[in-house]
Amino acid sequence: GESVGLHLPTLSVQEGDNSIINCAYSNSASDYFIWYKQESGKGPQFIIDIRSNMDKRQGQRVTVLLNKTVKHLSLQIAATQPGDSAVYFCAEKRDNYGQNFVFGPGTRLSVLP
């Protein structure tokens, strides 16, 4: 299938290192955020979410940080593995935008052996 995100920014990390992927959002009223992972030829897969009343949330090997002051979201992946290679994008839910989540274009993570 066609690869998505042909012109995305790319982050290259060595296997075993930590990865940090960033996302800026635009609406200070957004109250819920999600990080998705999308492998080539597949649909987006939920990784972790965070509500606006939190500034940090941890999962298995992943941590999401939310800085509402500067409207910035980051995804940290610990001990990056080859299977983490994918496009990662954030989504913000705008409370005043009905059912619409707004999705970022994504960052391509490339894990080097």
Next chain:
Amino acid sequence: NAGVTQTPKFRILKIGQSMTLQCTQDMNHNYMYWYRQDPGMGLKLIYYSVGAGITDKGEVPNGYNVSRSTTEDFPLRLELAAPSQTSVYFCASSETRGSGNTIYFGEGSWLTVV
């Protein structure tokens, strides 16, 4: 677990042809969505539905139609295919409207209009 299933996976259409992308979900979710994804761009909402019998336009609805006759199914129809509709289409569903309910996606349908 099936989740969100969409068909076909790949399709080539000629300009002016019509087709329907099928989508079904087995999670009993009220909300369903159709997105398109173009290279280097974020997902754009085409149409969504908050329940059977109810549909609403998203950000980029022109050239598409949807229906929601059952909770499970949410087909997307392209009436007169145009090259601008070449894209990857994702169907998705979520449980409720409130915050904290994530969207689950299907595997995508790659459509090329020539």
